[in-house]
Amino acid sequence: xxxxxDPLSLEVVDLxxxxxxxxxxxxxxxxxxxxxxxxxxxxxxxxxxxxxPMRQIAQTMSCEPSNITGIVDRLELRGLVARQADPDDRxxxxxxxxxxxxxxxxxxxxxxxxxxxxxAALEPAEREQLRNxxxxxxxxxxxxx
Amino acid sequence: xxxxxDPLSLEVVDLxxxxxxxxxxxxxxxxxxxxxxxxxxxxxxxxxxxxxPMRQIAQTMSCEPSNITGIVDRLELRGLVARQADPDDRxxxxxxxxxxxxxxxxxxxxxxxxxxxxxAALEPAEREQLRNxxxxxxxxxxxxx
DNA sequence: CAGAAAGGTTCACCATGTCAAATATTCAGC
DNA sequence: GCTGAATATTTGACATGGTGAACCTTTCTG
Numbered sequence: 001x002x003x004x005x006d007p008l009s010l011e012v013v014d015l016x017x018x019x020x021x022x023x024x025x026x027x028x029x030x031x032x033x034x035x036x037x038x039x040x041x042x043x044x045x046x047x048x049x050x051x052x053p054m055r056q057i058a059q060t061m062s063c064e065p066s067n068i069t070g071i072v073d074r075l076e077l078r079g080l081v082a083r084q085a086d087p088d089d090r091x092x093x094x095x096x097x098x099x100x101x102x103x104x105x106x107x108x109x110x111x112x113x114x115x116x117x118x119x120a121a122l123e124p125a126e127r128e129q130l131r132n133x134x135x136x137x138x139x140x141x142x143x144x145x
Numbered sequence: 146x147x148x149x150x151d152p153l154s155l156e157v158v159d160l161x162x163x164x165x166x167x168x169x170x171x172x173x174x175x176x177x178x179x180x181x182x183x184x185x186x187x188x189x190x191x192x193x194x195x196x197x198p199m200r201q202i203a204q205t206m207s208c209e210p211s212n213i214t215g216i217v218d219r220l221e222l223r224g225l226v227a228r229q230a231d232p233d234d235r236x237x238x239x240x241x242x243x244x245x246x247x248x249x250x251x252x253x254x255x256x257x258x259x260x261x262x263x264x265a266a267l268e269p270a271e272r273e274q275l276r277n278x279x280x281x282x283x284x285x286x287x288x289x290x
Numbered sequence: 291c292a293g294a295a296a297g298g299t300t301c302a303c304c305a306t307g308t309c310a311a312a313t314a315t316t317c318a319g320c
Numbered sequence: 321g322c323t324g325a326a327t328a329t330t331t332g333a334c335a336t337g338g339t340g341a342a343c344c345t346t347t348c349t350g
Contacts (some may be wrong), residue, residue, distance in 0.1 A: 015279040118285025134160040140263025
């Protein structure tokens with residue numbers, strides 16, 4: 001089940017672990033600078049594309065629905081989000097970002113400097129290489145294993 | 146401060162965000178399968194290279210030292226880790242992984258299937274390209290910006 | 291129409307994280 | 321050497337994120 005990885009692949013995995021740590025830290029800091037937690041920022045980001053039922057938020061974030069209740073509660077308290085009734089199914093509550101919520105989310109997204117400088121330092125051809133390689137990895141990793 | 150990114154770089158950033166999410170989920174699951182939390186697994190992984198003072202663990206994980214106290218407490222309760230006195234400075238407690246701790250950490254590391262299949266699908270030359278590009282990104286991103 | 295199923299919430303519980311205060315030890319200056 | 325500042329860790333209070341079970345309301349199905 002867990003065949004050995006060649007040393008080069010191990011190196012790549014370690015580099016990705018590094019990337020993950022760096023990205024995470026930057027995201028938390030950017031959120032925190034706006035008095036948001038990482039989880040709150042993630043939910044707000046999810047809602048950028050439109051309202052979404054609680055259940056679906058939970059599925060997307062791979063967590064229990066009861067967890068989302070609390071996060072949305074806190075976002076709602078601050079006026080960043082509102083619960084709406086679903087006209088077709090009265091069990092469902094759709095969560096929608098308010099104007100303020102959308103603003104906060106957009107601002108946060110733009111403030112994310114992650115890898116901006118180092119990416120800019122790559123040649124265009126290299127960026128394209130990187131994109132193609134990452135694409136294949138991400139596609140492959142998304143397959144059920 | 147937040148100059149625009151070209152579309153190609155944006156694509157790369159999005160791909161990395163995807164990678165980050167996938168990696169994170171897999172790491173949490175692997176830890177959880179061994180009754181560890183992500184934080185506990187990270188500390189255990191840190192100790193693979195040898196004992197480390199509480200303070201240094203906190204710095205490496207970018208959190209408050211008081212937070213580490215609790216995490217190490219729980220690892221120690223389960224016999225995965227031990228606090229040792231530092232002979233040169235009696236304020237310092239060095240945390241060392243026990244035999245069981247090292248085993249658990251090694252097992253977890255080996256169980257990480259992240260990107261294993263997709264990486265294996267790359268040509269050796271492509272893996273090398275990817276390693277070099279990621280190296281430059283990680284190095285660049287670590288610089289204070 | 292009765293019972294199962296689905297969406298949300300509540301509650302109890304634990305882990306992670308912060309901050310402030312307390313303790314013990316070491317260091318620096320006089 | 322002594323005093324006071326600085327350092328390493330712990331403790332306690334508190335907020336948040338996360339799970340799981342029990343519960344209510346609404347919808348679906350036989």
